[in-house]
Amino acid sequence: MAATILVVEDEASLAEILRYNLEAEGFVVLHAATGEDAEVLAEERGPDLIVLDWMLPSVSGIELCRRFRSRQQTRAVPILMLTARGEEADRVRGLSTGADDYVVKPFSLPELMARIRALLRRASPDRVAEVLRFADIELDRAAHKVKRGHRDVRLGPTEYRLLEYVMENPGRVLSRAQLLDGVWGRDAFVDERTVDVHIGRLRKALVRGREADPIRTVRGAGYVFGERSR
Numbered sequence: 001m002a003a004t005i006l007v008v009e010d011e012a013s014l015a016e017i018l019r020y021n022l023e024a025e026g027f028v029v030l031h032a033a034t035g036e037d038a039e040v041l042a043e044e045r046g047p048d049l050i051v052l053d054w055m056l057p058s059v060s061g062i063e064l065c066r067r068f069r070s071r072q073q074t075r076a077v078p079i080l081m082l083t084a085r086g087e088e089a090d091r092v093r094g095l096s097t098g099a100d101d102y103v104v105k106p107f108s109l110p111e112l113m114a115r116i117r118a119l120l121r122r123a124s125p126d127r128v129a130e131v132l133r134f135a136d137i138e139l140d141r142a143a144h145k146v147k148r149g150h151r152d153v154r155l156g157p158t159e160y161r162l163l164e165y166v167m168e169n170p171g172r173v174l175s176r177a178q179l180l181d182g183v184w185g186r187d188a189f190v191d192e193r194t195v196d197v198h199i200g201r202l203r204k205a206l207v208r209g210r211e212a213d214p215i216r217t218v219r220g221a222g223y224v225f226g227e228r229s230r
């Protein structure tokens with residue numbers, strides 16, 4: 001059963017982006033633009049995780065976080081705070097009111113998604129796919145192992161993360177910039193050609209003999225993993 005995520009965010013455009021991306025990952029998304037709506041939705045629907053904006057009209061994210069923590073229904077639900085404030089004191093304050101994690105705006109979407117998955121894994125391990133599969137390729141997140149058929153595929157940490165990322169986005173053309181953002185992180189100082197080098201290493205590890213290459217290079221655009229029609 002898909003996990004339900006309550007997004008509490010008053011900025012309509014950001015809420016829409018979050019909804020789109022979370023739904024693309026298979027989550028059920030509820031959205032509230034105010035604290036009052038959020039409390040009603042949380043009570044009625046019992047979400048598995050709450051993404052909570054710090055700056056909300058009337059009831060603040062901090063206050064809302066306190067309320068969620070004080071109620072039976074939402075006491076144990078993981079809360080991820082979104083905020084424009086990067087001050088250490090605010091971070092500590094957010095966490096001390098009961099938030100489980102904290103992401104500073106503007107954030108990278110892959111990073112946010114990774115944090116959400118990590119929180120869900122901790123709270124309800126059965127709700128997040130531990131094993132990603134495509135054809136005869138299997139990536140086991142719990143064991144941190146990759147197999148192709150019966151063969152163990154040995155990958156360096158970057159190739160592993162790269163494979164995990166492309167397997168999370170099958171059939172989508174991913175630009176080098178997207179891959180950098182998703183695998184190395186937004187602030188990493190890495191040249192786009194580095195992506196090509198690591199894709200090369202990943203292919204070399206994944207493809208033996210006459211095995212099909214699951215990664216296709218899209219000239220001028222990037223890479224796409226796991227197209228079924230090949």
Ligand code: CA
Nearest residue numbers: 010053055056
């Ligand atoms: Ca806001």
